[in-house]
Amino acid sequence: MIEVKNLTKQFTQKDGEMFTAVDNVSFHVNKGEIVCLLGVNGAGKTTTMRILSTVFEPTSGTAEIEGYDIIKEGHDVRRNLGFLSGDTGLYTRLKVREFLRYFGDLYGLERSQTNARIEEMANMLDMQEFLDKKIDFLSTGMRQKVSIVRSIIHNPPVMILDEPTSGLDILTARNIVSFIKRSKEEGKSVLFSTHIMREAERLADRIVLIHQGRILTEGSLEKLREETQLLDLDDIFVYFVNKMTDEEVAENEL
Ligand SMILES: Nc1ncnc2c1ncn2[C@@H]1O[C@H](COP(=O)(O)OP(=O)(O)O)[C@@H](O)[C@H]1O
Ligand SMILES: [Mg+2]
Incomplete structure (x- = not known):
């Protein structure tokens, strides 16, 4: 569960x-829910x-991850979340399995736990054929899968994925999308970001x-469609951007 309250940076x-x-951003992500930023x-x-x-740290406002405060309880927050960022570093000289074991060790997992976790995730993300290859030799899509597994090797209840499919081919992207859906079914709270409307429609x-x-609005696709009487998320997005701009103009004229 993620609860964001009046966050400003x-x-x-x-x-x-x-x-x-x-x-001044506020929103929440429930358990078993996928929310798209x-x-x-x-x-x-x-x-x-x-x-x-x-x-x-934020300039003001706060947030909770599984009830833990991001400012006061950073350690518990990190234990409960996996964060995939665009600049996640990979140690290219290691083999995938070695690299992932290393991160399992960092999180204090038993080797047997780490191995089971690697096995499970590799099956879900179709990674078996390159688990014993050096990261150096992997494609962009393969590396992204390694980064995903690395970020959630400790099986956290909350997953925060920054543009998880950005720049990937469609098969890899689909693979990751269905992985995210499965994570939801397992009861995870998933927050992911994208600038691709289609992906938000499909997954969130x-x-x-x-x-x-600033938050323009939030809701299910159905709710946003009903509110705007528009079908395409592209059009819905532009509608709310224009609305914000109009409101700013009106404010300045006062
Ligand atoms: N460390 C930083 N110092 C100054 N400006 C930053 C910093 N990080 C991000 N920004 C600015 O904050 C804005 C939001 O950036 P970002 O959060 O990366 O957007 P997004 O991920 O939606 O593309 C951008 O205008 C960016 O230039
Ligand atoms: Mg970004």
């Missing part, structure tokens, strides 16, 4: 001005996810639309 820019990357590049998706994963129980650091 400001960065100091080169010119000394403050820039608000995440602006959907927005264009620069919307604040990665920043939000990094804060949830305790990579850095609820979609949180984010733009310029």
Whole structure:
């Protein structure tokens, strides 16, 4: 379970001005639910996810992962979540299995536990043929699968996946999508980000639309369709972006 409450993150820019990357963001992800953070590049998706994963602290607001506070209980938060980020490092000289065992050790898992976990995930993600290859020799899609397994080797109840299928071929992307669906069926709480409308439509129980650091709206695809009387998520997204812009104009005119 993820509970995000009024999260704000400001960065100091080169010119000394403050820039608000995440602006008073609130949403939640229930157990057994897949929620998509959907927005264009620069919307604040990665920043939000990094804060949830305790990579850095928010300027204000807070969030809970499985009831643990991201600021005060970082250790428990990290134990309960797996975070796949775009810049997850891989040790390319190791073989996949060695690399994953290393991370199992870091999380304090028994070797037998780690091995069972690797086996289970490798079957789900179709990784058997390259488990004993050096990471150096793997394709982009194979590496992404390794990064996913690495991030959730400790079998956490909460999964935060930043653009998990970005730049992958369709077979690998499909494989990852069905893996995420299975994780949901196992009762995980999954938050993933994308800028690909189709993927949000296919995978998410609820979609949180984010733009310029702010939440435009959130809800199931059906709810968003009903609210806007539009069918395509593309059109729905543009509708809410325009609505936000109109409201800003109206505010400035007051
Ligand atoms: N460390 C940082 N310092 C300054 N600005 C940042 C930093 N990280 C992100 N930003 C800015 O915050 C905004 C949101 O970025 P990001 O969260 O990466 O968006 P997204 O993942 O939705 O593409 C962007 O304008 C980005 O340039
Ligand atoms: Mg990003």
